[in-house]
Every structure is written in C-alpha cells, then in structure tokens.
Amino acid sequence: MPTTAPAPLRPGDQIAIVCPARKASHEELAPAVAILESWGLQVVLGASTNVAHHQFGGDDEVRRQDIQAQLDNPAIRAIISARGGYGTTRIIDALDFSRFAEDPKWVVGFSDITALNCHLLALGHQSIHGVMPLFFQLPGGEYSLESLRRTLFGERISYQIPPHALNRFGTATGELIGGNLSLLQTLTGTPSDVSMAGRILFIEDIDEYLYAIDRMMVHLERTGKLRHLTGLLVGHFTNPQDNTVPYGQTPNEIIQHYANKYAFPVAHNFPVGHEAQNVALICGREARLTVNAQGAHLAYV
Incomplete structure (x- = not known):
C-alpha cells in the first residue's frame, strides 16, 4: 500500500x-x-x-x-x-x-x-x-x-558516499525505513512496529555497548526483520562502549556479521546519525540504492 x-x-x-x-x-x-x-x-x-x-x-x-x-x-x-x-x-x-x-x-x-x-x-x-x-x-x-x-521544500536530492571495505555490491529498490537501532528494537510488537519486508533499512546509534549492538542485531534477525530487506544502510555508531574484556569487533563488523547471512546490498558509513553528517531521509519514500566499487548512491525513485 x-x-x-x-x-x-x-x-x-x-x-x-x-x-x-x-x-x-x-x-x-x-x-x-x-x-x-x-x-x-x-x-x-x-x-x-x-x-x-x-x-x-x-x-x-x-x-x-x-x-x-x-x-x-x-x-x-x-x-x-x-x-x-x-x-x-x-x-x-x-x-x-x-x-x-x-x-x-x-x-x-x-x-x-x-x-x-x-x-x-x-x-x-x-x-x-x-x-x-x-x-x-x-x-x-x-x-x-x-x-x-x-x-x-520538495527539491530533488540524492546522496553519493565513498567506498567502504565492508560494503556489499548490488542494487536495491524499496521504501526507506529505519532510524535509531535501540528504538527500532523497543518498538517491536507495539502499534508503532512496521514491517521491513521489501524495504531499505537504515540504522544508527550512540553510546551503545558493543555487546548491546550485537544483541539488538540478534533481535532483528530472530524476529525476521532482516530476512526480507532489499538493502541496508549502516550509519554512524557514535562513541561505542566496551567492557573490561573487549568484545573484539567494531560496530560495523558486528552488523556485517548478520548482514552476511543474506544477499541484499550493504552500504557502510552512510551519513546518518548522531554526528554532523546526518542527511535527511524520507521514511516511507521509495528509493534506489546502488553499491559498487565507486561507493554507494541513494536516490528517490
């Protein structure tokens, strides 16, 4: 719809x-x-x-x-x-x-x-x-x-970001959905919960422990929210925290571990989140994501 x-x-x-x-x-x-x-x-x-x-x-x-x-x-x-x-x-x-x-x-x-x-x-x-x-x-x-x-003001805009070593190439089309990873988990099962099937997900967070980022990604996987994504934008994970015994992975590596279970294209370091680089994204607007050797490009369809 x-x-x-x-x-x-x-x-x-x-x-x-x-x-x-x-x-x-x-x-x-x-x-x-x-x-x-x-x-x-x-x-x-x-x-x-x-x-x-x-x-x-x-x-x-x-x-x-x-x-x-x-x-x-x-x-x-x-x-x-x-x-x-x-x-x-x-x-x-x-x-x-x-x-x-x-x-x-x-x-x-x-x-x-x-x-x-x-x-x-x-x-x-x-x-x-x-x-x-x-x-x-x-x-x-x-x-x-x-x-x-x-x-x-309804002016046309698209975003081009540099390559990242963890990117996965491909092209995806779907409505944009996402935001703060902690909130996306909190909303599961509530009237504010939304299907991610057929959509391009973008995620970001701030001050989260590395193990908690993993836990939230496990939650998204177990609830089936990753299974039918068409694409994934990994934004800023600002000021990540760690325990006395190091977790051993960066936020991007944690997220890619779960993304690797699926085939959709992935773009890391997308400029969205709790930093100065935080571009406007229209939730619910259909967009096309292209990830290749030149980086990632996102434009509305």
Missing part, C-alpha cells in the same frame, strides 16, 4: 517546534529559529518548549497536548522535534492522528523521534528522519541542514 507524502513547504508557511522527549529552552532554540526564518518560514514554538519536568519538555500531558495541537492545526505545515533524548514512546499511543490523516504535514526528527517516524509509517504516512534544531549549527553539518531544507 503506497504511503502518503505531505505537500512540500512554501515560503510563508508556518511550522512548529515541539519537544516530544527532552527539554529545550527558547534560548537554545533561537539560532535554529533564525535559520528557519531565513528559509522564509514562520516558526511557532510549542507549549512543550521552554518548560521542564525533570529531563522532559514538560510532563507527559504537556507534551501530548502540544503535539496534538500541532497535528490538528491546519495552519501548521511541518512539526520539527527540537531534540531527541527519551520520552516519545511515553505519549505516542495517546496521540490521535485522525485529523492529521485528512491533511498530512511533515514531521521531522531522529534519535528518540524514530518512534514517531515509525508510528507514522505504520499509519501509512511519510516523515523525515533528519537533523533537529539543537543540532542545526554543528560544525561540519552545513550539508545535513541543506539536505533538510531541500527535502522539506
């Missing part, structure tokens, strides 16, 4: 910044607001910004009400999560997407927002896995930010 794509943004459109997970102050968001306004957008700061309940952007009800209001407001044409952290899964089942379904809008985020990306895909809607406002000004992240702008 084809997924629904929201309309591209146009200059003058209103967009909202919200905090589904960790808190963010107006002072922290000010540089990103200026950038978004320079794109010709009108920025609304949601009620979950500039408030705090422990580490969260307000308590669960504050965050839920804010996101619901932005989902239901026809004047808001995109909802951008200020940051990730933790907390989206605490409120997602209390959100009502019925009005959203009548007039879809772009939802943007990564990390903990993988839950929202996947939930929308389970409902048949495309969303953007991309850089969030608190990361707009990371040194070296200019292209990632430009990729978000181009994606939001």
Whole structure:
C-alpha cells in the first residue's frame, strides 16, 4: 500500500517546534529559529518548549497536548522535534492522528523521534528522519541542514558516499525505513512496529555497548526483520562502549556479521546519525540504492 507524502513547504508557511522527549529552552532554540526564518518560514514554538519536568519538555500531558495541537492545526505545515533524548514512546499511543490523516504535514526528527517516524509509517504516512534544531549549527553539518531544507521544500536530492571495505555490491529498490537501532528494537510488537519486508533499512546509534549492538542485531534477525530487506544502510555508531574484556569487533563488523547471512546490498558509513553528517531521509519514500566499487548512491525513485 503506497504511503502518503505531505505537500512540500512554501515560503510563508508556518511550522512548529515541539519537544516530544527532552527539554529545550527558547534560548537554545533561537539560532535554529533564525535559520528557519531565513528559509522564509514562520516558526511557532510549542507549549512543550521552554518548560521542564525533570529531563522532559514538560510532563507527559504537556507534551501530548502540544503535539496534538500541532497535528490538528491546519495552519501548521511541518512539526520539527527540537531534540531527541527519551520520552516519545511515553505519549505516542495517546496521540490521535485522525485529523492529521485528512491533511498530512511533515514531521521531522531522529534519535528518540524514530518512534514517531515509525508510528507514522505504520499509519501509512511519510516523515523525515533528519537533523533537529539543537543540532542545526554543528560544525561540519552545513550539508545535513541543506539536505533538510531541500527535502522539506520538495527539491530533488540524492546522496553519493565513498567506498567502504565492508560494503556489499548490488542494487536495491524499496521504501526507506529505519532510524535509531535501540528504538527500532523497543518498538517491536507495539502499534508503532512496521514491517521491513521489501524495504531499505537504515540504522544508527550512540553510546551503545558493543555487546548491546550485537544483541539488538540478534533481535532483528530472530524476529525476521532482516530476512526480507532489499538493502541496508549502516550509519554512524557514535562513541561505542566496551567492557573490561573487549568484545573484539567494531560496530560495523558486528552488523556485517548478520548482514552476511543474506544477499541484499550493504552500504557502510552512510551519513546518518548522531554526528554532523546526518542527511535527511524520507521514511516511507521509495528509493534506489546502488553499491559498487565507486561507493554507494541513494536516490528517490
């Protein structure tokens, strides 16, 4: 069943910044607001910004009400999560997407927002896995930010990345699905779980122990989620942790061990994740992945 794509943004459109997970102050968001306004957008700061309940952007009800209001407001044409952290899964089942379904809008985020990306895909809607406002000004992240702008405004974009020793050559076509590996595992068996069959999976993570990366890959394999993939993009696994007794493999080697059980093409070091190189990917959009001696190329079909 084809997924629904929201309309591209146009200059003058209103967009909202919200905090589904960790808190963010107006002072922290000010540089990103200026950038978004320079794109010709009108920025609304949601009620979950500039408030705090422990580490969260307000308590669960504050965050839920804010996101619901932005989902239901026809004047808001995109909802951008200020940051990730933790907390989206605490409120997602209390959100009502019925009005959203009548007039879809772009939802943007990564990390903990993988839950929202996947939930929308389970409902048949495309969303953007991309850089969030608190990361707009990371040194070296200019292209990632430009990729978000181009994606939001409906401009054509494709990605070419250098070769990697662990890459497996081939060509794959399928809808993009993925995000943070820890969240993808957490969503298994929930209403936000989505089939990976016939799709190109992209994964990334941060601060995870090497054995935990292996455990999560075992989980994906045992639940059959790797079996019918058409392709795999391995993003950044930032700041991996190890035990006193070394695990003995890098994150890329761990992932390739499981990918080797199947025949789909694999592209390592794809620029997505918790680093400055974090290009925008449309979850649910059909794409073609080509991996060869020149590297990997990803373009929407």
